[in-house]
Amino acid sequence: MKVVKDIVQMQRLSQQLRLRRKKIIFVPTMGALHQGHLALIKHGHQLCSGTPHALIVSIFVNPTQFNSPKDFKFYPRTLPKDLSLLRHCKVDYVFTPSAAMMYPEGAETCVEPGALAQYLCGATRPGHFRGVITIVAKLFHIVQPDFAIFGEKDFQQLAIIRQMAKDLNFPVQIIGHPTVRESDGLAMSSRNARLSPEGRRRALAVVQGLREAKRLTSSGVRNVTRLKKAVRHILQEKGKIDYLELVDVQTLRPVKTIKQKTLLAIAIFIDEVRLIDNCLLP
Ligand code: PAF
Numbered sequence: 001m002k003v004v005k006d007i008v009q010m011q012r013l014s015q016q017l018r019l020r021r022k023k024i025i026f027v028p029t030m031g032a033l034h035q036g037h038l039a040l041i042k043h044g045h046q047l048c049s050g051t052p053h054a055l056i057v058s059i060f061v062n063p064t065q066f067n068s069p070k071d072f073k074f075y076p077r078t079l080p081k082d083l084s085l086l087r088h089c090k091v092d093y094v095f096t097p098s099a100a101m102m103y104p105e106g107a108e109t110c111v112e113p114g115a116l117a118q119y120l121c122g123a124t125r126p127g128h129f130r131g132v133i134t135i136v137a138k139l140f141h142i143v144q145p146d147f148a149i150f151g152e153k154d155f156q157q158l159a160i161i162r163q164m165a166k167d168l169n170f171p172v173q174i175i176g177h178p179t180v181r182e183s184d185g186l187a188m189s190s191r192n193a194r195l196s197p198e199g200r201r202r203a204l205a206v207v208q209g210l211r212e213a214k215r216l217t218s219s220g221v222r223n224v225t226r227l228k229k230a231v232r233h234i235l236q237e238k239g240k241i242d243y244l245e246l247v248d249v250q251t252l253r254p255v256k257t258i259k260q261k262t263l264l265a266i267a268i269f270i271d272e273v274r275l276i277d278n279c280l281l282p
Contacts, residue, residue, distance in 0.1 A: 001083075001086060001087050001091050001092065001093070001094060002092070002093050002094070003083065003093075003094045003096060004093055004094070004095050004096070005095075005096055005097060005098070005101075006097070006101070007097060007101055007102075007142055010093070010095050010097075010142050010143065011141075011142050011144070013093060014056070014142070014143055014144040014145075015144070017054045018144060020052070021052060022052045022053055022054045023048045023051055023052065023053040023054075023146045023147065024053070024054055024056060024143065024144060024145045024146050024147075025044035025045070025047065025048055025053055025054070025055045025056070025145065025146070025147045025148075025149065026044075026055075026056050026057075026058070026139070026140075026143045026145030026147065026148045026149070026172075027040045027041055027044060027055070027056070027057045027058075027148075027149050028057075028058045028060075028136060028139050028148065028150075029057060029058060029059055030059070030060065030061045030062060030075065030190065031059040031060075031061060031076075031077060031078060031079060031082050031190070032075070032076035032077065032078050032082070032190035032193065033059075033078070033081075033082045033085050033086070033190075034188045034189075034190065034192075035180055035188055036151055036153070036179070036180035036187075036188035036189070037057075038085065038089055039177060039180045040149045040150070040151060040177050041055060041057065041086075041089045041090075041091060041149075042089070043149055043175070043177050044147065044149050044175075045090060047147060047149075047175065048147070054092040054093065055089075055090065055091050055092050055093075056091070056092060056093045056094075056095060056143050056145070057086055057091050057093075057094050057095070058094070058095040058096070058097075058139055058143065059079065059082055059094060059095070059096045060095075060096065060097055060099075060102065060135070060139075061075050061077060062102075062131060062132070062135040063099055063103070063131075064103070064110075064127075064130070064131035064134060064135065065128050065129075065131030065132045065135065066128075066131070067125045067126060067127055067128055071274070074194065075190070075191075076190055076191075076193050076194065079096070095139075095142070095143065102135070102138065109134075110130055110131075110134040111130065111133045111134045111137045111164060111168070112130055113129045113130060113133055113160045113163070113164065114163065114167075115251070116129075116156065116159050116160045116163055116251070116252050117129040117130075117156075117160055118252075119156070119245070119247060119252045119253065119254065120156050120243060120245060120247065120252060120265050120267070121156055121157075121243075121267060121276065122156065122160075123243070124242050124243055124267065129156075129157070129160050132157055132160070132161070133160060133161060133164045136148075136161055136164070137164065137168065137170070140165070140170050140172055145172050146171075146172060146173065147172065147173050147175055148161075148165075148172050148173075148174055148175065149175045149176075149177055150174065150175070150176060150177070151176075151177050151179060151180070152176045152177060152178055152179050152278075153179040153187050153188075153189065153276065153277065153278070154276070155263060155265065155278050156252060156265070158174070158176050159252065161174055162174045179277070179278075181207070184204060184207075185204065185207035185208075185211075186200075186203055186204060186206070186207055187206075187207070187275075187276075187277045189275060189276075191273050191274065191275060192273075192275075194271070194273045195270060195271050195273055196271050199239075199270045199271035199273065202238040202239060202270050203238075203239075203270050203275055205234050205235050205238040205239075206235070206266055206268060206275060206277045207277065208234050209231040209234040209235050209244075209266060210231075210264060210266070210277060210278070210279040212230055212231060212234055213227050213230065213231050213264050213279070213281060214279060214281065214282075216230060217258060217281045217282035218282060222257050222258045222259075223257060224246045224254075224255060224256050224257060224258065225256075227246060227258075227264070227281075228244055228246065231244055231264070231266070232244055235266070235268060238268070238270065239268040239269050239270035239271075239275075240268065240269040241266070241267075241268050242267035242268060242269060242274065243265070243266070243267050244265075244266050245264075245265050246258065246262050246263070246264050246265075246281070247262065247263050247265060248260075248262065248263075249261045249262065249263050249280065258281055258282060261280055261281075262280070262281045262282075263278055263279075263280060263281075264278060264279050264280075264281050265277075265278040266278065
């Protein structure tokens with residue numbers, strides 16, 4: 001496994017891989033790696049088993065996607081541990097550029113998302129998805145992947161990246177991977193490490209809320225007000241709800257009744273840590 005810090009060097013390595021007809025599988029991350037990230041890597045290898053391929057992971061805590069300086073400052077950074085985890089996952093290259101290299105003095109161009117960014121995290125974190133898709137577009141130009149893999153916990157991020165790749169004609173296939181959960185159901189997230197033991201217990205309300213909504217919809221409930229009320233009842237007093245929405249899976253627009261596949265999406269602050277999760281209903 002080779003650690004690459006330089007953009008031009010990474011670009012050249014990717015060009016060589018392409019010349020050698022190797023498929024490039026890319027897993028972009030912000031580090032603080034956990035089993036969820038490792039599942040994305042494993043999925044990447046499975047995707048191209050039997051075909052010559054190279055797996056590239058990037059680790060870059062992207063400053064432009066944080067809308068709170070405090071959140072950026074306290075985002076967990078565990079590079080030595082991350083690298084030792086990746087050494088066991090048959091990763092070929094780890095790209096770890098500096099912020100000064102990714103955003104040199106005078107950089108001013110960004111990629112602006114469309115309507116999909118109006119809702120959910122896009123509404124409560126202005127500018128967040130601009131930061132996400134700008135860095136993802138830059139990483140795609142550098143790594144030149146055939147496949148890029150993202151977790152479905154960040155459902156809206158995945159939808160916006162798919163749209164961006166399509167709209168800007170990136171020759172990359174965007175792959176979604178189901179959310180990986182702890183044994184008690186909590187969605188794996190780098191942010192979980194910042195929860196106190198008591199906050200960790202309260203965080204379970206999120207998955208309990210999702211389960212309750214699933215239970216209600218499978219018993220025939222379609223009314224969104226009723227579903228939201230039931231989930232809010234479980235979440236209240238566990239943290240500060242940022243949003244609790246039921247949205248159309250294609251457009252991410254809020255719906256009033258469940259007529260077709262609907263996404264229940266939750267964002268909540270627990271111990272000042274912002275957690276998100278979602279599930280499809282019914
Ligand atoms: O999901 C993440 O970890 C980040 O948003 C991403 C896609 C690596 C961009 O910084």
